[in-house]
Amino acid sequence: MSDAVNIQPHEHEHVKPETPQRIENVKFAMWLYLASDTVIFAVLIATFLIFRANNEGVVREVQEHSGLLLVSINTFLLLSSSWAMVMGLREIKKGNRRGLINWIFLTAVLGAVFVGLQAVEYSVLAAEGITIYGSEFGMRFYAPTAFHGAHVVIGVLWALAICWHTLKGGYGSKNYVGVEVFGLYWHLVDVVWILLFTIIYLV
Amino acid sequence: MATVTVPLPGVVPAERAKLRFSDYLRWSVDHKIIGVQYMATAFFFFMFGGALAMLIRWELLTPALDVMADGTAYNQLFSIHGTVMIFLWIIPMLAGFGNYIVPLMLGAKDMAFPWLNAFAFWLIPPAGFLLMLGFFVGQTEAGWTSYPPLSTLFSGDGQTLWAMSLHLLGLSSILGAINFIVTIKNMRPASMGWFQMPLFCWAILATSIIVVLATPFLSGALTLLLLDRVAGTAFFNPAQGGDVLLWQNVFWFYSHPAVYIMILPAFGMLSEIFSVHARKPIFGYRAIALSSMAIALVGFTVWAHHMFTSLTPELRIPFMITSMIIAVPTGIKVFSWLGTLFGGKIKFTSAMIFALGFLSMFVIGGISGVMLAAVPFDIHVHDTYFVVSHLHFVLYGGSVFGIFAGIYHWFPKITGRMLNERLGKWHFLLTYVGFFFTFFPQHIVGILGMPRRVSVYAPEFQTLNIIISIAAFLMGISTLILIYNIYVSLRNGKEAGANPWRALTMEWQTSSPPPAHNFIGDPIPFKNPYGYGTKAAWDYLEAQEGRLGPSIDALNVDRSMTSPNQTEAINKDI
Amino acid sequence: MNLPKIAPESGRNTNAWLWIGIATVAIFVGGLVIGMLQPLFFPVVASAEAEQVDALFRFMLAIGGMIFLLVEGLLLYSVIRFRAKPGDISDGPPIQGNTTLELVWTIIPAIIVFVLTIYAWSVWTNTHSIKQNEQLIGAVGQRFAWTFNYALTAATLPTGVTVDQLAPEIQADLNDGGIQFSYSQLATWVDQPVAVSMRTEDVNHAFWIPAMRVKQDVLAGRTTEVRFTPIEAGVYRIVCAELCGSGHGAMAGEVIGEDEDATLLGAWAVVYPDEDTYRREFFEPEARKVLFPPEDPAARGRQILLSGQYPCATCHVLTDLGWAGALGPNLNGIADRAGERVPGLSAYDYLYQSIRQPYDYLVPPYGPLMPQFNDESTESNYMTENDLTDMIAYLLTQTASAGQSAAAGTN
């Protein structure tokens, strides 16, 4: 469901400040979208939970193999990217476009690295024969994590779009709702990851 | 009582907006155009699904397989029929009404997100195309419920296209619903509180909440189904550690709420139409508004009543209890409508008759629903024609009759012309008779032992099936009358004027069809959308007519005998 | 404020109350009458469960009937009584609601629903509870036929048969766990509680005997159970109620031929009047067949095919065995054709292949529907090499001429 982008960017008038009404609308809409997005994650995660409830052993085993190093780095990256995003938002509120660009760009970079490392981890697991097909653990592992990965990719693209838009003089201290909703989205991606991390790797 | 009850002076009527056919074929962000686009598309698919239904009935004229090439070909018929009728007819059609009417009812210039609105619509044609493609590449044979492993390991590419198509449609209705919720919450005029909102808006609100929270379950399930089909996973394949009940649970967790997605907006339309055409305030406004919410809520707790024969026995009773509870809020609506009719001044417009038809038939469907909720009886009739009968009584006798009523009621607003009332009456008569004799006997064949989804059946059921099929053909033909009516009325129907039904809700407070941004200036809502029978309402309507020009009344009135007869009637605040 | 006409304070009240009273009685009686109609459109009552389910439905129908009459009655009354005069555009009275009424029509349905729930619940607990000394039958559903398995142990040998009369390998089987023999029909007798435990070879099916009012899905990867106690001797159709593919409709008992020489094909529940008749007419003859298999492979093959152990009958035509399926190639005179079908394959090899690898060669215009029968006991659709060779031996006797003589024999 890669419709996050469709939710808003095309809406905002470029130069003139946003009306309070419109800001209200866009944010509320984003919340609603996130609500339904969460539900999809819930379904995918549920399939994993049901499985691990019955197959404690298998999951443990995989956890031994894959190890925590990569994912811990990833978690750290994603958290810091969220932080970068918040900083960016603060800058633009002050009206500092350059600051916004720098921070949001950093957000994008961290996100990209995250995806990269995830790819590495996938290949490691695949080497151990844990693939999406033919592995009871595999399918239930890849479905949610890959779906999350897709969200990160979209987030990265969105972030870059914001930078570009700002270079074109898009946002200002009066109209940054576009950045704000991206923030909401990115936070969800973050929270979901923490969830996956704990469920799949820790407990 | 501070709210203004007479329109602002100086608000002049716009000259009637011109409709250009070409506007409806291209991308547009005007909610009125999008609304019509939704309705037209949906109606096309109604025809398609209906034609398939005609084939189904033709095949079932005899106990043997004679019309279709083989069993699979027959299975495709009802699989696509069901999917089309639900996801490409009822849901988009109701979304279309919502799109056209909600902003007008709220006195808004447009939906909250016009672009998103258009985008949501334009997802539908490609989705529909995929589905039809699936029909022609074949093998979409697992029914609209698409239970694995039949839908995963045992059927062909059509099933994949089916899933992709539903994915798009799900996305479309989620985006649409988000738009509705935001519009209704944020774009009401200052003077319109939650409980002064027309009931249709309440219904759309409840529906949209369900869509946002339930449809993602379908998306999730479809994702897994697609993975199983194309990526070789085995979520639903027990041989490799999957589970077939996972699908059934997730699917129904969406699809039961979905049935309320399909009925609540129709309920909303009914409330509007009854009140207007019975010239009487809706009876128990709050109860109706809140019962929609109650239904939406309880609707999330009953999904497994579709699985009484597959669910582990211990879990069946709880779902029976919740399912039955839903009868109560629905009953509140039904009786409130009766209360509205009682003592009113009922006008037999086509809109009104269809609304009455809805009420009379939906009750049967509802009661058979409650019977189905009783586990021991459902065990016997599950997956028989009794269920087919139930679902058509609620979906056709409910949603579709509601839609027809809505068409007759709002057509004047949308096109500026009245539909032909005589044709309307004929349409109703034939549809009503055809409907009843198509679907009522299905209760009986079902109980007697005819399973659903079969192309060959025991010979003893043939007589009943012949009756059913003939009635079905009648119903099919009756639909053609509506098409004809729309066609002639568009060309030379009577000019409608702004408010032919003398209704108080705001969509009638502007010319028909409304101008580009709906209203000239900001309209002031009458403080009670259903405040009929009061001096205030009377003056409001008179003043409105003075402003927007006279509306020819559908039942050409003579104005001599139309004094406000209850001048000093008090207008209790709702 | 209250509804006009029916409200006590608004004049003519005694009169109004009278009418309401009459209406109430009418609705009540009407509902009961509708409830009475129930037996008219129900199948025969053949099980203890059916009696209870029907009683429940009668009750629901009566209640439903009353609600129906109430709603439609009020509707008709209003529509007739409160028509607007033509041309009148004045409004009705501005009544916004009435709390007492609204409470009434919230509480009464609530009560009805409550009662219904309790009643249905009690019926449910009675009907699906486990009974004493049940007859255990195994059922296998596969596209598109049912097979039922009966246990034969040293204890249940046919009268006059003793273990030492049997061939050694059969004795061996008998001693470890007993023998399972298959049959295409479910046989039992009156007042004998039956417990069927079911599994599927492929997709989901659903086991349904309308006359018994019992139904249970047969789910891939699980074993499910269904229970009932027949109370009426007779034969009752078994139906598959879950969509399982192109032959879904054919996966039920069917009647071949007209009333006198009509034969039952496919899945039927045969309820004998008592246990003796059951053993005499069904169990012992069938048991004998497996205990003393014929020497001639062709004869044995014919026996296996007749037993319905394999679901061939649903899809194929074979007059000699009374098969009339329409989903697969016609097998009359197959012995003549089998040799020519695939160049390089002898008649034997061809038949062998089309059972072990059905999709290697498909007879036009038929699709890939036939289940593949494997020689691995671990896989689904297990078929022993012996059974296969014997069945082929039988099929090779089916020349066109043989077919005619068989047909002639039946007339």
Ligand code: HEA
């Ligand atoms: C518009 C769609 C719609 C609506 C509104 C309903 C409404 C209800 N449905 Fe229905 N249903 C379907 C669409 C709908 N259904 C479909 C499509 C299927 C088949 C799916 C498939 O398998 O293909 C289905 C199947 C279905 C089943 C599964 C049957 C089976 O497969 O074995 C059940 C079982 O509980 C059920 C129950 C109910 C109940 C209790 C209601 C209640 O909401 C009804 C409430 C209304 C009333 C009761 C009438 C008015 C009330 C009064 C007048 C008050 C007094 C009444 C009483 C006290 C009883 N429905």
Ligand code: HEA
């Ligand atoms: C809103 C939903 C909706 C609507 C409106 C309908 C409308 C009709 N349905 Fe359908 N139906 C379903 C939803 C709906 N159905 C669902 C969900 C299923 C379950 C599918 C499944 O099992 O998976 C189903 C299944 C279903 C079955 C069971 C198939 C089976 O289980 O084997 C049957 C059989 O009679 C049937 C018949 C009809 C008929 C005769 C109409 C008629 O009302 C149609 C009338 C309309 C028209 C006919 C179109 C207008 C006219 C023309 C197109 C011109 C051509 C006319 C002629 C040739 C006369 N439907």
Ligand code: CUA
């Ligand atoms: Cu087996 Cu349907």
Ligand SMILES: [Cu+2]
């Ligand atoms: Cu339901």
